[in-house]
Amino acid sequence: MSTTTDSKIRIQLEDFSVTDEIEAMKKVSRNIGGITTFLGTGRELSKGQNITQLNFEHYPKMAEKKLEEIRAQAIKDYGIIDMSIIHRIGPIDIGENIVLIVAVGEHRGETFKACEWAIAELKRTTPIWKRETTSTGEVWVQDTP
Amino acid sequence: MISLKYFASLKSIAGKEEDSLEIENPITIDQLSDIISKTAPKMGAIIREKKVMISVNQEMASADTVIHDGDEVAFLPPFSGGAQ
Numbered sequence: 001m002s003t004t005t006d007s008k009i010r011i012q013l014e015d016f017s018v019t020d021e022i023e024a025m026k027k028v029s030r031n032i033g034g035i036t037t038f039l040g041t042g043r044e045l046s047k048g049q050n051i052t053q054l055n056f057e058h059y060p061k062m063a064e065k066k067l068e069e070i071r072a073q074a075i076k077d078y079g080i081i082d083m084s085i086i087h088r089i090g091p092i093d094i095g096e097n098i099v100l101i102v103a104v105g106e107h108r109g110e111t112f113k114a115c116e117w118a119i120a121e122l123k124r125t126t127p128i129w130k131r132e133t134t135s136t137g138e139v140w141v142q143d144t145p
Numbered sequence: 146m147i148s149l150k151y152f153a154s155l156k157s158i159a160g161k162e163e164d165s166l167e168i169e170n171p172i173t174i175d176q177l178s179d180i181i182s183k184t185a186p187k188m189g190a191i192i193r194e195k196k197v198m199i200s201v202n203q204e205m206a207s208a209d210t211v212i213h214d215g216d217e218v219a220f221l222p223p224f225s226g227g228a229q
Contacts, residue, residue, distance in 0.1 A: 119228075129226065130225040142223045
C-alpha cells in the first residue's frame with residue numbers, strides 16, 4: 001500500500017486530506033480549468049438500520065490494477081487531463097472519508113462526466129467489499145447499485 | 146500447486162481465507178469447482194451457480210479458463226466498495 005500523495009492510485013488504511021489531494025492534482029498542469037471531486041463518506045443509516053461501523057476489505061494488487069485501468073480509461077475516453085483515486089480500507093466510522101476521486105481537465109464538462117463514470121465503474125469492477133456493523137450484527141454488503 | 150483465495154463473505158463459507166491445491170495437469174475453472182465440491186459442497190454450489198466471480202492471476206476468468214501450476218485463483222463475491 002502506498003501512502004504518499006505522489007501516487008494517483010492509492011488504497012490505504014489511513015485518512016486523506018481532500019484539500020491536499022486537490023492541491024496535488026492542480027500541480028499536474030497549468031491548463032487545468034475545471035476540477036470535479038467525488039467524496040464518499042460513511043453513512044449512518046442503511047436499509048433502515050443504524051450502522052455503527054463500516055469495514056472495507058480489498059484484493060491487493062487486483063484492486064490497485066482495476067483503479068489504474070479506470071484512471072487510464074477516464075483520461076482516454078473523456079479527454080480529461082488526469083485523475084486520482086484514493087480508497088480507504090479497514091475500519092471506518094460514520095462520517096469518515098471512504099473514497100475520493102479527483103478529475104482535472106481544461107473545462108468542467110468532461111471532468112463531471114469522468115468523475116461520475118469513474119465511481120460507478122469502481123463499484124462495478126474493483127474488488128473492494130464493505131461490511132456493515134449494526135446492533136444486530138455484521139453483514140457483508142453485496143448489492144451494487 | 147495453485148493457490149486459492151477467498152474474500153469477504155466467502156471466507157466464512159469456505160472456513161478459510163487461503164488454500165492450496167496440487168494439480169498434475171492444467172484444469173479449467175469448471176473442473177476446479179468439481180474438486181472443491183467434493184470437500185466443500187456449499188462453496189462448490191456457489192461457484193457452479195455463478196454467484197461469485199473468479200479471477201486467475203488477478204484477471205477475471207470464465208468457466209473454461211485454464212488454470213496452470215503456480216496460478217492464483219480468487220473467489221470474489223459481488224463488490225461493494227465506493228459509496229452511494
